[in-house]
Amino acid sequence: xxxxxxxxxxxxxxxxxxxxxxxxxxxxxxxxxxxxxxxxxxxxxxxxxxxxxxxxxxxxxxxxxxxxxxxxxxxxxxxxxxxxxxxxxxxxxxxxxxxxxxxxxxxxxxxxxxxxxxxxxxxxxxxxxxxxxxxxxxxxxxxxxxxxxxxxxxxxxxxxxxxxxxxxxxxxxxxxxxxxxxxxxxxxxxxxxxxxxxxxxxxxxxxxxxxxxxxxxxxxxxxxxxxxxxxxxxxxxxxxxxxxxxxxxxxxxxxxxxxxxxxxxxxxxxxxxxxxxxxxxxxxxxxxxxxxxxxxxxxxxxxxxxxxxxxxxxxxxxxxxxxxxxxxxxxxxxxxxxxxxxxxxxxxxxxxxxxxxxxxxxxxxxxxxxxxxxxxxxxxxxxxxxxxxxxxxxxxxxxxxxxxxxxxxxxxxxxxxxxxxxxxxxxxxxxxxxxxxxxxxxxxxxxxxxxxxxxxxxxxxxxxxxxxxxxxxxxxxxxxxxxxxxxxxxxxxxxxxxxxxxxxxxxxxxxxxxxxxxxxxxxxxxxxxxxxxxxxxxxxxxxxxxxxxxxxxxxxxxxxxxxxxxxxxxxxxxxxxxxxxxxxxxxxxxxxxxxxxxxxxxxxxxxxxxxxxxxxxxxxxxxxxxxxxxxxxxxxxxxxxxxxxxxxxxxxxxxxxxxxxxxxxxxxxxxxxxxxxxxxxxxxxxxxxxxxxxxxxxxxxxxxxxxxxxxxxxxxxxxxxxxxxxxxxxxxxxxxxxxxxxxxxxxxxxxxxxxxxxxxxxxxxxxxxxxxxxxxxxxxxxxxxxxxxxxxxxxxxxxxxxxxxxx
Amino acid sequence: xxxxxxxxxxxxxxxxxxxxxxxxxxxxxxxxxxxxxxxxxxxxxxxxxxxxxxxxxxxxxxxxxxxxxxxxxxxxxxxxxxxxxxxxxxxxxxxxxxxxxxxxxxxxxxxx
Numbered sequence: 001x002x003x004x005x006x007x008x009x010x011x012x013x014x015x016x017x018x019x020x021x022x023x024x025x026x027x028x029x030x031x032x033x034x035x036x037x038x039x040x041x042x043x044x045x046x047x048x049x050x051x052x053x054x055x056x057x058x059x060x061x062x063x064x065x066x067x068x069x070x071x072x073x074x075x076x077x078x079x080x081x082x083x084x085x086x087x088x089x090x091x092x093x094x095x096x097x098x099x100x101x102x103x104x105x106x107x108x109x110x111x112x113x114x115x116x117x118x119x120x121x122x123x124x125x126x127x128x129x130x131x132x133x134x135x136x137x138x139x140x141x142x143x144x145x146x147x148x149x150x151x152x153x154x155x156x157x158x159x160x161x162x163x164x165x166x167x168x169x170x171x172x173x174x175x176x177x178x179x180x181x182x183x184x185x186x187x188x189x190x191x192x193x194x195x196x197x198x199x200x201x202x203x204x205x206x207x208x209x210x211x212x213x214x215x216x217x218x219x220x221x222x223x224x225x226x227x228x229x230x231x232x233x234x235x236x237x238x239x240x241x242x243x244x245x246x247x248x249x250x251x252x253x254x255x256x257x258x259x260x261x262x263x264x265x266x267x268x269x270x271x272x273x274x275x276x277x278x279x280x281x282x283x284x285x286x287x288x289x290x291x292x293x294x295x296x297x298x299x300x301x302x303x304x305x306x307x308x309x310x311x312x313x314x315x316x317x318x319x320x321x322x323x324x325x326x327x328x329x330x331x332x333x334x335x336x337x338x339x340x341x342x343x344x345x346x347x348x349x350x351x352x353x354x355x356x357x358x359x360x361x362x363x364x365x366x367x368x369x370x371x372x373x374x375x376x377x378x379x380x381x382x383x384x385x386x387x388x389x390x391x392x393x394x395x396x397x398x399x400x401x402x403x404x405x406x407x408x409x410x411x412x413x414x415x416x417x418x419x420x421x422x423x424x425x426x427x428x429x430x431x432x433x434x435x436x437x438x439x440x441x442x443x444x445x446x447x448x449x450x451x452x453x454x455x456x457x458x459x460x461x462x463x464x465x466x467x468x469x470x471x472x473x474x475x476x477x478x479x480x481x482x483x484x485x486x487x488x489x490x491x492x493x494x495x496x497x498x499x500x501x502x503x504x505x506x507x508x509x510x511x512x513x514x515x516x517x518x519x520x521x522x523x524x525x526x527x528x529x530x531x532x533x534x535x536x537x538x539x540x541x542x543x544x545x546x547x548x549x550x551x552x553x554x555x556x557x558x559x560x561x562x563x564x565x566x567x568x569x570x571x572x573x574x575x576x577x578x579x580x581x582x583x584x585x586x587x588x589x590x591x592x593x594x595x596x597x598x599x600x601x602x603x604x605x606x607x608x609x610x611x612x613x614x615x616x617x618x619x620x621x622x623x624x625x626x627x628x629x630x631x632x633x634x635x636x637x638x639x640x641x642x643x644x645x646x647x648x649x650x651x652x653x654x655x656x657x658x659x660x661x662x663x664x665x666x667x668x669x670x671x672x673x674x675x676x677x678x679x680x681x682x683x684x685x686x687x688x689x690x691x692x693x694x695x696x697x698x699x700x701x702x703x704x705x706x707x708x709x710x711x712x713x714x715x716x717x718x719x720x721x722x723x724x725x726x727x728x729x730x731x732x733x734x735x736x737x738x739x740x741x742x743x744x745x746x747x748x749x750x751x752x753x754x755x756x757x758x759x760x761x762x763x764x765x766x767x768x769x770x771x772x773x774x775x776x777x778x779x780x781x782x783x784x785x786x787x788x789x790x791x792x793x794x795x796x797x798x799x800x801x802x803x804x805x806x807x
Numbered sequence: 808x809x810x811x812x813x814x815x816x817x818x819x820x821x822x823x824x825x826x827x828x829x830x831x832x833x834x835x836x837x838x839x840x841x842x843x844x845x846x847x848x849x850x851x852x853x854x855x856x857x858x859x860x861x862x863x864x865x866x867x868x869x870x871x872x873x874x875x876x877x878x879x880x881x882x883x884x885x886x887x888x889x890x891x892x893x894x895x896x897x898x899x900x901x902x903x904x905x906x907x908x909x910x911x912x913x914x915x916x917x918x919x
Contacts, residue, residue, distance in 0.1 A: 492818050495892060535839040539817060539864045545853045 012049040013103040016042040020074055024235045031256050032228035040070040043078060044137050051138035052095040059087040060139035061096055065108065068133035069198065071227060074234035079108035079130065083143045114146045118154055125163050132202045152206040160203045161212065164196040165282040176360060178401045180264070180390060182271055184230045185242040189275030191230065194223040197277065213281055222270035229267055232256050246393040264389035268398045272387040276371055279364065283327060312336040312374050313351035320358050320365040328368050336369065341377040344466040356407050356435045363404040381443060381462040388446040396528035399445045403438070405526035410438040413518055421521065424514050433471055436463065437478035437519050456480035474512070478519055481506055485520040489539040494546055504550040513551055517544045563595055570599030578602060584661040592656055593668060597628060601666035604630035612694045615687040626670055633665040635758045640693040641667065642746035643700035646707050647689065648681040649674045651742045655764035674742055701750050708743025717807045718770065721799040723791055731760050731776035732784045732791070738806055740771040748773060751801050755794060756780050808903040808916065809877040813868040814840065814896040815888040820866045826887035827870065832880060836869040844897065865896060871903055873916045
């Protein structure tokens, strides 16, 4: 017997091995199908030449698996089966398998009768799919015919699609995010996915059913490309290595007579095609249901009444938000595809932020929008990032995946996994800035030039074009500077005050630094495992701490005087009156409100003139915007406001409530009109209703409850009521979390009143579909409730009454 | 042969690398490390509160050189890594008994 690895003279595999040696040096055709077929055919010839003629009636040697489909790669296993009807297997094995082993080939072999095949196929999906690829090499072809007939009978009552989709779901679970170093065979959207399409069609053919789907040119092109790159990896590594790892990319590109960027793009786009085709063909894949939304931002848009037209982003968001997982029906696809390029509305902007906040389901929905041509037509500034490769070894993902992962990492930072980052995020006035910055920070990639500068221009113009006018500059600054902190922390002397001053200047102010710091961390975490270590986290934190020390002390004092001037100008009032107003408000008021909001408070408070309340809408009167309400502070004020807004179809997205020392409440609400097709009520009407509610002539609680009734949640019926006891607080803090819907604030406030509580301040907020409200209350005597024996039954009672009222 | 190990400030890595390359050093190993020396960590003030880092991030650099080149390499690192401020780092020199280039099997100074 020859030594292992050497081939004895006369071994029929000599030609195959010579062909493989030759193909390692240069491919046949495009390196894909042509190469695979040449290898398969050479193997066929060698195995057929070894067939023992004496067994021709009771034995067939068949190729199975990839070899069966003539997709044999350079160093793939040789999968053969001895299909027999009682043949002498010892003779067959010696004749057919020994030469393969002697040639040091890795052989996947089995010996079965038709009946044994069916038993094995019933037990294992892998065996079943392998048998679906059966191809006769030599011997009794009737046995193969019998096997196909038996398989057809077995498959009549056994759907295959759900099992293939389950396998695909497992592949996705391994890699939630598409990666650059993908496994081309078993990875997400890889060759297994394309083979699964083939198996579905093969089953239909065997059983005599219509094809579930046709093989498209797109599918075939992506499939061929992956076969070619897989062969290139085998040729470069000299073994069956299917992962597109950085070390092999240059060699693979050379083998394909191409360059690494082109080959990498071929890989990422082909994998994306496989992934998306699977999503389209197996709608119940629903892998994206795994992650939910937790975004501290504006409240989710309310469900629209039936019959309202849905814009593409709203449709995509609604599809992604379905409890059963992302489902995009054919009608929805057609409706989106029909839109083409369109102007952006406030709803579109709101839904874009909503999609970003949805995480993996939002990413999948955006994938649909891309497939349907919407991204190219309406977000052309980022269309080039989709499946664009990144060659630097530390980049784990294609560009668009990295952008989405950065968004996800940002959501993680904001939602409080690490209190250090969550506290910083809480200070960023507009959380949409963080999402947009994360989503656009690498928009300049794959275009040539300095990607930060190119990206800043793209991001700024995109924000302006789609109506994020106020965020255009801050987002562009974030994109321009997104490498600044990481580069400074690692490459510059951060103990040098000149360096710190220069970097601080580029950050502009503390909010600018905070947003940039969070983006830097999210970006590093999203890049890959090697880019985010405790070492780097410490370096960045040290730099951030030092920069805060440079930025914060002096600018804050300067800012106050500048802001007072600006407020006075807005309010057409003297600067000392603006200062007196600010000084009469609780700490943090100046920092927590914009100049125009404070000016509106000042102006309305001065103009109350005996009235109980006054209302002003600052902007966005058509669909969404800010509303300022000033009134004499008294129990029931917030309830009246919340109820009146509900009556007028205005949903409160978030709210900031304060009272001046002289008893004037100055409240600011982010509102959204829930019925955009119905004209919004005039401010005077809202003001009149609020006045009537405060005077008791309008039963606002009943009207609001009636208005909110159609929206009552049938969802998870989530409710948390708690009161952290802190004897140092001036007020008792009660936190309430529940499912979000229109009118929910009004309902909560009514229950707090019913419990005898006076709301002195509140923070109204939403994370995803959860309302998170914090109320600072006093009891009937005007004192905080500090005794836990008094507080516990109060909270239990609130919990019961709220559950009844909300659900 | 000597194994020269240096612990330097991270931002000095490029300076040290360039200086060593200019001095004829053809290879080095670099890794991120945390530690403290006489500096005993680092304390800052963050928004009125004390913020302490017990283990300060540094870069560790390993270079193997022939005995005759050791002093020059040490001086090169020393000069390139120095800022004059506290925390500039340390250089430690140990004797290397053997060096092997795996690809060729070369040994000793031929493998450096």
